[in-house]
Amino acid sequence: MSKNFRSASGPVLALDRVSLNVAEGEFVCLVGASGCGKTTLLNIIAGLEKPDSGTVLADGKPITGPGRERLVMFQEPALFPWLDVFGNVLFGLKLKPNLTNKDRRDVAKYYLELVGLSRFEHANIHELSGGMKQRVSLARALAPNPRVLLMDEPFAALDALTREQLYGDIQEIWKARRKTIVFVTHNVREAACLGDRVLLFSPHPGRVQEEFTVELPRPRDINSVDLAAYATRITKALKSFGHAGATVTG
Amino acid sequence: MKRFLLAASFFATLLLLWEAAHRAKIWSPVLLPSPGQVVRYLESAAADGTLAKATVITMRRLVVGYLIGLVMGLPLGLLTARWKLFHDTIGTLALGLQTLPSVCWVPLALLWFGQTEAAMLFVVVMGTLWSVVIATETGVRNVPPIYRRAALTMGSKRLHMWFKVILPAALPFIVSGMKQGWAFAWRSLMAAEIFVTILSGFGLGQLLHYGRELNAMEQVIGIMIVIIVIGLLADKIFFSPVERFLHRRWGTSQA
Numbered sequence: 001m002s003k004n005f006r007s008a009s010g011p012v013l014a015l016d017r018v019s020l021n022v023a024e025g026e027f028v029c030l031v032g033a034s035g036c037g038k039t040t041l042l043n044i045i046a047g048l049e050k051p052d053s054g055t056v057l058a059d060g061k062p063i064t065g066p067g068r069e070r071l072v073m074f075q076e077p078a079l080f081p082w083l084d085v086f087g088n089v090l091f092g093l094k095l096k097p098n099l100t101n102k103d104r105r106d107v108a109k110y111y112l113e114l115v116g117l118s119r120f121e122h123a124n125i126h127e128l129s130g131g132m133k134q135r136v137s138l139a140r141a142l143a144p145n146p147r148v149l150l151m152d153e154p155f156a157a158l159d160a161l162t163r164e165q166l167y168g169d170i171q172e173i174w175k176a177r178r179k180t181i182v183f184v185t186h187n188v189r190e191a192a193c194l195g196d197r198v199l200l201f202s203p204h205p206g207r208v209q210e211e212f213t214v215e216l217p218r219p220r221d222i223n224s225v226d227l228a229a230y231a232t233r234i235t236k237a238l239k240s241f242g243h244a245g246a247t248v249t250g
Numbered sequence: 251m252k253r254f255l256l257a258a259s260f261f262a263t264l265l266l267l268w269e270a271a272h273r274a275k276i277w278s279p280v281l282l283p284s285p286g287q288v289v290r291y292l293e294s295a296a297a298d299g300t301l302a303k304a305t306v307i308t309m310r311r312l313v314v315g316y317l318i319g320l321v322m323g324l325p326l327g328l329l330t331a332r333w334k335l336f337h338d339t340i341g342t343l344a345l346g347l348q349t350l351p352s353v354c355w356v357p358l359a360l361l362w363f364g365q366t367e368a369a370m371l372f373v374v375v376m377g378t379l380w381s382v383v384i385a386t387e388t389g390v391r392n393v394p395p396i397y398r399r400a401a402l403t404m405g406s407k408r409l410h411m412w413f414k415v416i417l418p419a420a421l422p423f424i425v426s427g428m429k430q431g432w433a434f435a436w437r438s439l440m441a442a443e444i445f446v447t448i449l450s451g452f453g454l455g456q457l458l459h460y461g462r463e464l465n466a467m468e469q470v471i472g473i474m475i476v477i478i479v480i481g482l483l484a485d486k487i488f489f490s491p492v493e494r495f496l497h498r499r500w501g502t503s504q505a
Contacts, residue, residue: 048399066402078400081500082418091414092404126501144404 014040015051016205024147027174027181029195031188031234037206038184042150045182046072058148068092071141075153077133079125085136086112086121092144111139114173131162138170142177151183155190164222167193171219188238192230193222200234202241210237283468288475291468300457301476308443308453309480311367315374316435320428323379327386327424328412337387344383352377352438356445365448373442377434385427389420422496429489436481454480 014037022028030038043049045056047066056063058070071092079088089112093104112118115135120128128136134154141149155163171194174181185191191198198212212234216226265285271277272284295301330341355376356369363369393416401415417424443455454473461469496502 046403048402066405068403068405070403072400072403074396074400076396078394078396080397080400080415080419082421084499091401091406095405095410124499124501126499140404 014206015044016207018206018208020199020208022148022180022182024180025178027183027194027196029183029185029191029198030201031185031191031198031238032201032206033203033238034186036201036203038201039152040206042072042152042182042184045148046070046150048072068096068144069146070148070150071144071146072150072152073134073137073141073154075156077125077130077137079133079136079140081125083125084121085117085123085125085128088125088136089140089143092140096144107143107145108139111143112136114142114176115139115169129162130158131166134158134166135169138173142173142179146179148180148182151181153185154183156185156187163190167222168219170194175218188234189222189227189231192216192227192234193220198234200238200241209241212237280465281467283471287468288472291466291472292476295457295469295472300452304452304454304457305476305480307451308439308455311370311453312374312435312439315371315439316378316432318371319375319378319431319435320382322375323382323427323431324386324424326379327383327427328390330383331387331390340383341387344380344387347376348380348384352434353441355438356442359442360446365446367448367450369446370439370442370448370453373438374435377436377438378431381431381434382424382427385423385430386420389423389427390416392423393419422500422502425489425492425496429485432484432489436484440477 032038044051047063089108112121115138117135155166192214195214199208200210202209268285272282329336355373359369359372397415397419440455443453444459458473
């Protein structure tokens, strides 16, 4: 699968002639300072925004709008407060044709178990902690079995301990389900921990400046020394763009 | 239990004070009947069926008018939320008319419809409609855009989006608008019934009015109590359970 994308959007150049290809089953991280256009790129891939020039191709076909082959996990949990946990995971499944209701319920149960929240299927959203909410979001995004999972700083609002746990979980799930994942973050360590490839963005206008391939065995530990070495190299490269906006927090 | 006892003793004290004031004869007993007289009036009115008949007539006007107001108000609110044209026209109209006390519709309704049930219905609909339109619009406009975006990526659009995402998300606003609409409708209906005698049926407001004409204070107070009780019951039976559900789901504090 490939995505080709070239764009200049609006009077402010959010993304300037960005081009990238993502292979099937690949885990790609987009790193850059706030406002460098990486979220815009993700939204365009999701079909929520349109590029002013250029195209995004999924399986060789241009993306014209949102679709359930490309699901998004947002930074703030976009869970629906009028549904319980199970209802939220079921939401996308109900829109998927050619399934019986029993299939849908079974799939929802499977993914809730995968993220370790089976016991909370009837909980209300506001009763969950931040980390649990993002787990539900993950289950909801995975349940309709998308080809591509787009993640927009999904762990940015969580505390460090919860985040570390989720790094482990997401790697395991990625290994088990072999999704293509495009992961946006401003956290260099996070990117090095999760990505096969890390693309560095520079802001004003948004451009892909450099690309790192992370060759560390999985599952990776965010605190390992090897990973820290990668993170240092990436940070150095980011700073060389003249914008020291990215953070190197664990 | 303790709360219940405290509340019960509060109301018992009120009744005692009332009885004491009646016995002290500070005011003429015609103007201040005893609680016992009021109860006896209510008993006799219940026994000969006037009370039940009036209550049914009033409730029928209220419920039918209220439902018409809802059925018209919800779609209008959605239209004003969705399209600028409707927002600038119907939305502005709703905002203006909502500030108009709904009893002000009574003279107009009488001239248009005469002393008919239609006049009553019209007043109730006008009391309900604009609150519901405004609440629905506010609710829809306050739906966080992220819900829409999340639903879009999962393949929700058009009708599914409206019924499964936007309306449920706006529900807390819509329910409070429905409650306000109910209160306005109830007030305006009582005003209309007191002002206007309609031969097709005597409602509670008319009983109140005739209580005054006949100087029957126990009837006036008795009917007032019935009106209060109906208002309380409507709240407890229809709105409280819905509000409790919303508070539980959304995690908003219970006021």
